[in-house]
Amino acid sequence: MAQEAPHESKVRLLDAALHVIRARGYAATRIDDVCAEAGLTKGSFFHHFDSKEDLALAAVEHFGAMADALFEAAPSHRAEDPLERVLGYVDFRIAMLQGALPEFTCLHGTLVQETYDTHPALREACNRYMSAHSARVAQDLAEAKRRHTPAATWSPDGLALHIQAVLQGAFILAKARQGPEVAADCLRHLRRYLELLFTHPQPEEKPA
Structure with missing residues (x-):
């Protein structure tokens, strides 16, 4: 049998770490468990x-x-309208809520x-990776705001972080209730909130 390439064994260890840490938490994860x-x-x-920390960083x-x-690779990522990309992103996150908790929660x-x-x-x-992901969502939000609600006063960066907060909170509730249904419901509420922001924009605030 051919010997496994070093990089293949490293990827196997990393994939194992994703599962074990999401299932047990960092403190309870042992190197023996990952192996x-x-x-x-x-x-x-x-x-x-x-x-173990070196593994977790990787x-x-x-x-x-x-x-x-x-x-x-998500289909919504290629939509011409940035609002479709934003709403499609939420739809895609809902569709990802499949399988066991360690398979869809965020490392x-x-x-x-x-x-x-x-x-x-x-x-x-x-923080670096979560912030970078939020920044990419914020780019679509900023473009959608310019196109659909230019007078709105909300911040694309702040709204992108709000989306991240709802996602992380939804994962916590899914863990507490041992299933994805509550997370999917939270994200459907998030989608409705985003639709309202763009269909009923907040007027420009005037200085007192």
């Missing part, structure tokens, strides 16, 4: 990573790259909730 999930030895693990990047590719949100005070490097890495 067992990947079907690899601890020798293979330490060939690629110096520690997993943050791995998850971010996978997410970027997934959203860029970045899971990690940062647990490690924000104890592992600053992980917090910073998660």
Whole structure:
């Protein structure tokens, strides 16, 4: 049997880390758990990573790259109207709520909730990727605002962060209730809110 290439074993470990950390949390994740999930030895693990935190930092990047590719391939990403792209993004997030909880919840949100005070490097890495994702959504929001509601006073950057907050909160509720239904309902409410912002724009505020 052909020997597995080093980069293939590293990807297997990263994929395993995505599942185990999202299922158990960072503190409860052991290197042995990740190796067992990947079907690899601890020798293979330490060939690629110096520690659990080193693995988690690489997993943050791995998850971010996978997410970027997934959203860029979404049909709504190619819509000509930026509002269609925004609403299609929410629809796509709803469609992604399939399978077991570790398969659709966010690694970045899971990690940062647990490690924000104890592992600053992980917090910073998660914040970097979550902020970059929000910034890309904000670009579509800004274009949609210029086209459809130029007099509205809300900020595209602030609205993009609100979308991220609803998503992360929806994942927490899905974990609490052990199913995706509540998350899907939250995102459908988010979609209705976005539609209202663009169909009933807030008038320009006048100085007192």
